[in-house]
Amino acid sequence: MTPVPRRREAFTLSDERLERADRIIARYPGKLAAILPILWLVTEEKGWISPEAMEWVAAKLDCSPAKVQAVVTFYTMFDDHPVGKYKLQVCRTLSCELMGARRIVDHLRERLGIELGQTTGDGMFTLQEVECLASCGTAPMMQCNLKFYEHLTPDRVDALLDELESREPEWEDVEPVIWDRPSDDAYRAMFPESGKALRRERTGGAEVEEL
Amino acid sequence: MAAPKILMKRGLENPESSHTLDAYEEAGGYRSVRRALDMDPEKIVEEVKASGLRGRGGAGFPTGTKWSFIPRDSEKPTYLVCNSDESEPGTFKDRWLLEKDPHLVLEGMMICAIAIDCRLMFNYLRGEFSFPIKRFQAAVEEAYANGYLGKGIFGSDYDLDVVTHYGAGAYIAGEETGMLESLEGKKAMPRNKPPFPAIEGLFGCPTVINNTETLAALPWIIENGAAAYRQIGTEKSPGTKLFSASGHLNKPGVYEVDLGYSLLEFIEQECGGVRGGKKLKAVIPGGSSVPIMTPQECVGAKMDYEGLRERGSMVGSGGFMVIGDNVSVPACLLNLAHFYAHESCGQCTPCREGCGWIEQLIDRLLDGRGTQGDLDRILRLADNMAGGKTICALADAMAWPAVSYIKKYPHEFAELCVEPVDMDALEAAVAAHAHVLP
Structure with a gap:
């Protein structure tokens, strides 16, 4: 697909966020130190950080746009391209994988009809795998925009997506949803073939199953 | 306690x-x-x-x-x-x-x-x-x-x-x-x-x-x-420490432990034992960076700085992960290698390249295309990453799991190789690079 040139749009923050940005900058001994909180304000405003936004931040903090871009692309939570209204980020690291994270990702792929890194056609959901989110004791889990959902099962994921589809994102509510711990049977059901925990589907062979 | x-x-x-x-x-x-x-x-x-x-x-x-x-x-x-x-x-x-x-x-x-x-x-x-x-x-x-x-x-x-x-x-x-x-x-x-x-x-x-x-x-x-x-803890490790327990446990969660507490008692008493009647296969006691412990090494182990060092591991951050016996240790290593390859900041070559190569080698192994030479390569790579060759310890944090997992679960890695592995040669290779471990 040939990339369609995007129309450049001048960027600025809303008055309320602009005021917050100035208050944030004043807290630090150096202006550039405010770059992460300012980029968060930009994300809040637009959902992602466009090249024009990077130029705006650079002018605001007296640095080069390249410096801003370097920071945007270094930190995984910032997006330099548009993402869905809801960003679903499933933790893939060890404790979550031990408890069935791969099943959750597969379920989301099936239900949304997209692969990792993609966004649904209606712009509602972006699906990603992320590294450890410090919720290992309540695994598997995912972060949906800023909110954690813990002790996931495929059923709970379905109910959550139904709910999200019917409303707008709520940025202020960040209190984690920690469901009750699923029963051992429920966990077992997340590993379709018994004893397949943390095995790659491709391996399959009998010698691996015997480990 | x-x-x-x-x-x-x-x-x-x-x-x-x-x-x-x-x-x-x-x-x-x-x-x-x-x-x-x-x-x-x-x-x-x-x-x-x-x-x-x-x-x-x-x-x-x-x-x-x-x-x-x-x-x-x-x-x-x-x-x-x-x-x-x-x-x-x-x-x-x-x-x-x-x-x-x-x-x-x-x-x-x-x-x-x-x-x-x-x-x-x-x-x-x-x-x-x-x-x-x-x-x-x-x-x-x-x-x-x-x-x-x-x-x-x-x-x-x-x-x-x-x-x-x-x-x-x-x-x-x-x-x-x-x-x-x-x-x-x-x-x-x-x-x-x-x-x-x-x-x-x-x-x-x-x-x-x-x-x-x-x-x-x-x-x-x-x-x-x-x-x-x-008065709390041990002479060299005074006080209490938080351990965050996860993995195959009946009662995962955060626990405050007097340093020096028995590791197996912690699993059985506080964490309610291994989940689903599984047997214990391995413990990673201090976050993903520390060397892994076998069930034998857990016997009599004390949860403090010296006690875990004696058993070849570390207190680290207190991220206590328990792995049940239906899990492939090489698959755990692949999961963590992906983590370190993703998180390496990229400024030091041994870390930027080493983490990625280790991930690819284990991936090949789990894909059924690995050889004994690949195991040697993982060990050599780890040796070229650890021990102050990089600006920070992220490279060590990849090298320690890599070497310790192969050292302690050699048969699981050997069984993945396409051709029979000379276990004596593998043991010798591990011994030649074991100085990497803390």
């Missing part, structure tokens, strides 16, 4: 409101910082030194000693940074403290600030911690509203401000100099040392960086004294 006494008592007794100023003060909070204001700062440092408190973030460096490197006669300001960038796989203890007892963390930060004459302190929380950020910031606002922060705190002539700072997704920002770079508004690439942060840290000024849990232990130590703290 494992009993909440220093860090988790309030949060467990009063889970609904322990995060509020009222609840914190009712439980005796903010007495220690008032006492610290009346103490000679040097005396605070001495008390913390005497307590034997060691850094709870991973390295275990003596806290009071770290503070004593701060020059007293510097004309530059001194900064304190609380490291709440908890990102080590398996670790979720600081999140608990920040959500349940943010005032405890804040009081600990105040005490440290007074000891090192710091007037502006930062708490750097990972960007994903939206809720802990909210809780901590609410505590900060309560403290300002009551005159506990700002001009003349607690009616003294000591001015102290705090900034709640948050990242945006980078494991390496938890490395202390990576954190300073990040706080200065740059990519979180760790700095060469020396100069150490105590001399040239944040904005080139003397800086102390302490883990959240380390700072949270200070109010108790100042209130009860170093001698009382030393």
Whole structure:
């Protein structure tokens, strides 16, 4: 697909966020130190950080746009391209994988009809795998925009997506949803073939199953 | 034994409101910082030194000693940074403290600030911690509203401000100099040392960086004294430590443990044993970076700095992961290799290339296309990554699991190879590179 040139749009923050940005900058001994909180304000405003936004931040903090871009692309939570209204980020690291994270990702792929890194056609959901989110004791889990959902099962994921589809994102509510711990049977059901925990589907062979 | 006494008592007794100023003060909070204001700062440092408190973030460096490197006669300001960038796989203890007892963390930060004459302190929380950020910031606002922060705190002539700072997704920002770079508004690439942060840290000024849990232990130590703290734990590892237990356990969660507690008793008593009647296959006791332990090594193991070193592992961050016997250890290593390859900041070649290559080699192994030569290559790569060849310890944190998993579960790796493996040769290869391990 040939990339369609995007129309450049001048960027600025809303008055309320602009005021917050100035208050944030004043807290630090150096202006550039405010770059992460300012980029968060930009994300809040637009959902992602466009090249024009990077130029705006650079002018605001007296640095080069390249410096801003370097920071945007270094930190995984910032997006330099548009993402869905809801960003679903499933933790893939060890404790979550031990408890069935791969099943959750597969379920989301099936239900949304997209692969990792993609966004649904209606712009509602972006699906990603992320590294450890410090919720290992309540695994598997995912972060949906800023909110954690813990002790996931495929059923709970379905109910959550139904709910999200019917409303707008709520940025202020960040209190984690920690469901009750699923029963051992429920966990077992997340590993379709018994004893397949943390095995790659491709391996399959009998010698691996015997480990 | 494992009993909440220093860090988790309030949060467990009063889970609904322990995060509020009222609840914190009712439980005796903010007495220690008032006492610290009346103490000679040097005396605070001495008390913390005497307590034997060691850094709870991973390295275990003596806290009071770290503070004593701060020059007293510097004309530059001194900064304190609380490291709440908890990102080590398996670790979720600081999140608990920040959500349940943010005032405890804040009081600990105040005490440290007074000891090192710091007037502006930062708490750097990972960007994903939206809720802990909210809780901590609410505590900060309560403290300002009551005159506990700002001009003349607690009616003294000591001015102290705090900034709640948050990242945006980078494991390496938890490395202390990576954190300073990040706080200065740059990519979180760790700095060469020396100069150490105590001399040239944040904005080139003397800086102390302490883990959240380390700072949270200070109010108790100042209130009860170093001698009382030393009554808990072991002689060389005094006090309590939070272990965040996860994986195949019946009761995963955060537990406050007297250092020196029996590891197997911890699994059986506190964590309710291995889940689903599985047998224990392996324990990673201190976060994904530390060497793995076999069930045999767990027998008689003590959960303290020396005890776990004796068994070839480490306390690390206290991220305690338990692996049941239906799991492939090479698959665990692949999971973690992907993590380190993803999180390497990329400035040192051995780490940037090594983590990625190790991931690819294990991937090939699990894909049924690996050879004994690949196992040798993993070991050689690990040897070329670890032991001070890079600016920070992320390369070591990949090398230790790689070498220890192959060393302790050689048959699982051998069985994945396409051709029969010469186990004697594999053992010799492991022995040749075992010096990599801590």
